[in-house]
Amino acid sequence: MATILDIARLSGVSKSTVSRVINNHPHVSEDSRTKVMEAIEKLSFVRNARGVNLRTQTSKTIGVTIPVLDHPYFSPLVGMIAAKCRKAGYKIVIFQTFYSIDEENKIYEKLTENELDAVIITHTLLGEKKIKQRVRDKIVLICNEPLQTRHLDVFSLDERDAVYSSTQYLLKEGRNQLLFCADEEKTPLQRQRWEGFKQAHLDLNKSCTIQQKLSGYSTIEEGILLGDEIFSGHCNHDGIFAGSDFLAAGLLSSAKKHGVSVPKELSIIGFDNHPICLTTFPALSSIQNQTELMVKDLMHCLLDRLEGKKFPTVRKVYKGNLVIRGT
Incomplete structure (x- = not known):
């Protein structure tokens, strides 16, 4: 299997330049970038995503908790979140809790073990104190569930x-x-x-x-x-x-x-x-409901948290309106 050193030798540039090209770093000349890309193609180089993740301490993965996947509300909600995450360069893993606290705790373990960069909770049976005990300083946002909390970002309908x-x-x-x-x-x-x-x-x-x-x-x-x-x-x-x-x-x-x-x-x-x-x-x-607006605001907050930006806890409550038809 080809390595970064092999690419550097074939392209005639340094290993650091090869690394910058592979990781889409902007400060690389077009001539060097072209040489590296040609060498990558000749050597059939495959980027080791796991190795990159270990170095950067990120997984580019967001966990989303739902009670059951075929629920008429949660299924489209997760679809909206998945689309926004994909656009931002993240993939999501959907975790069904089946209304079980034990299953919910397993998700938080994955977060603390760095298998996930953040968790979006759309349903929980736990209060703020229990959640914080399990996730410690990791990134967790609440979407949909009107959890009363001072330390977690919450986006929910009234x-x-x-x-x-x-x-x-x-x-x-x-x-x-x-x-x-x-x-x-x-x-x-x-x-x-x-x-x-x-x-x-x-x-x-x-x-x-x-x-x-x-x-x-x-x-x-x-x-x-x-x-x-x-x-x-x-x-x-x-x-x-x-x-x-x-x-x-x-x-x-x-x-x-x-x-x-x-x-x-x-x-x-x-x-x-x-x-x-x-x-x-x-x-x-x-x-x-105000699901689209809720997800939009949620993702804006999530991406800021992932970038390490510091700001007070966000709580946004949306108003539901009765749409009168024939029933």
Whole structure:
């Protein structure tokens, strides 16, 4: 296998010049660069990326944590992050935690062992103190999860306000028997949504009980099954807040099957305003997330951290807006 010394001998330049060419250093004459590139081609030289990484102490790899890959929200979120990282010259490794703290801790071990340059947490079951204990001074950013922290950069939607305002809208429209459908209620995000739902009732002097909350639903299939259970008998609900647009689409499909008129008898609101909202009839009302802006701001902060820039902890909270359509 050819070495840098072999290239230097063939091209007639120093080893340091060869190294600068291989690492795209700008301060190399065009004549020297041409000679080196010709020698590389003749010798079929392959750059040892692992060796470069060991010298620079970087892996050019970003870890991204998600609960499960096929989740209707996390899959497109990771797609946006991956595209931005690739454009910046980084690759990503996706880690599914399966809602397991043990799996989450394994990711942080990889970070502290320098297998990753940074980790983007889109979902966590841990608080700030536990995360900092595991990652120490490594680069970690929170995207999506509204974690309360003073030492980690956080980019998240105001989940509580988004659900609060949407719930109030339904209540003011005369919908008094509302149902709240959560995803995995163990996370801060889902707890904030439930708090917003409850507070909207309290502020309008409406009762709200734990019986109005269901959890563990997020997909179209789960929405259909849940709807079949709700609508097959006497349905007491006149409004449903669905934790995802896909769940809302499933509920709408089931409502039609059981002869429940939407929106005459029942209102449905989804979450994230995915394109699927435009494919149903009637078109689904939903809460507009700010994922694109969130990822843009996240990546700007991440790249600055990777470059070693020093600045105070960043916390950006985005506002979700209710998009009213036919449901």
